[in-house]
Amino acid sequence: MLKPGPIGVFDSGYGGLTVLSHIQSLMPEYDYCYLGDNLRAPYGPRSFDIVYEFTKEAVNILFDMGCNLVILACNTASAKALRSIQQKDLPNIDPEKRVLGVIRPTAEVIGSFTKSRHVGILGTVGTIQSESYPIEITKFFPDITVTGEACPMWVPLVENREYENEGADYFVKKNLNNILAKDPAIDTIILACTHYPLLLNKIKAFLPEGISAIPQGEYIAHSLQDYLKRHPEMESVCTKGGITRYFTTESPEKFSEAATIFLNKEIEGERIILK
Numbered sequence: 001m002l003k004p005g006p007i008g009v010f011d012s013g014y015g016g017l018t019v020l021s022h023i024q025s026l027m028p029e030y031d032y033c034y035l036g037d038n039l040r041a042p043y044g045p046r047s048f049d050i051v052y053e054f055t056k057e058a059v060n061i062l063f064d065m066g067c068n069l070v071i072l073a074c075n076t077a078s079a080k081a082l083r084s085i086q087q088k089d090l091p092n093i094d095p096e097k098r099v100l101g102v103i104r105p106t107a108e109v110i111g112s113f114t115k116s117r118h119v120g121i122l123g124t125v126g127t128i129q130s131e132s133y134p135i136e137i138t139k140f141f142p143d144i145t146v147t148g149e150a151c152p153m154w155v156p157l158v159e160n161r162e163y164e165n166e167g168a169d170y171f172v173k174k175n176l177n178n179i180l181a182k183d184p185a186i187d188t189i190i191l192a193c194t195h196y197p198l199l200l201n202k203i204k205a206f207l208p209e210g211i212s213a214i215p216q217g218e219y220i221a222h223s224l225q226d227y228l229k230r231h232p233e234m235e236s237v238c239t240k241g242g243i244t245r246y247f248t249t250e251s252p253e254k255f256s257e258a259a260t261i262f263l264n265k266e267i268e269g270e271r272i273i274l275k
């Protein structure tokens, strides 16, 4: 029997806050526990084994803190660790607990955005190399052509809070030009990294007219709401106090300051050590 607890939301750093804020607005009644592994971000360039190891440590600590359901609000972790955790680890840790990712819920909705049936994916090196998006999108929409572009500089720009500065322009333009050169018929671009919504103003400014950039937060939040409706056994063990605690593996002061900007509200971070 599961003991009621908060919903866990994990990302390598600040990016998952862009998902958490949508989840909180849609379902303010639940308690949440956010964990950002800022100390070891970015995950994007790391090997499969390391992302899996780090993500498993984070999931275990969120379970230890009482979460029964953990959302990997990180595409890189969803691409490289989710399946192994679900299939290999969960049966041993606790077969009743659940871990969900962000790739499938995004793939599920993308068919309604594209008219040209050509979709671009911007993500970390890990997410793009994993081919997770083309695989998932093809399951739902076999008529859609999917083209990926890794943007290795975008997460460091966000983690270092350079996303509104001129330096970011160069890298945003470069990767947008690259993906549109690979497939000029693209009319929809998925921001397949939870850090990228912070660059949305710049992305929109440099995208040619008629091409839209789609952040994931809203769709992840709706998908979670739908999951909880379909799984009353899990919904009933999610506590409802409207409280969120924010944990970081880096300095809590630094986290609180940055997270307050990302979330547009004052929050207080707490330090946690993963092992």
Ligand code: DGL
Binding pocket: 011, 012, 013, 015, 016, 041, 042, 043, 044, 045, 073, 074, 075, 076, 077, 124, 127, 155, 192, 193, 194, 195
């Ligand atoms: N925000 C994460 C994602 O959605 C990962 C960023 C990183 O640590 O490289 O992919």
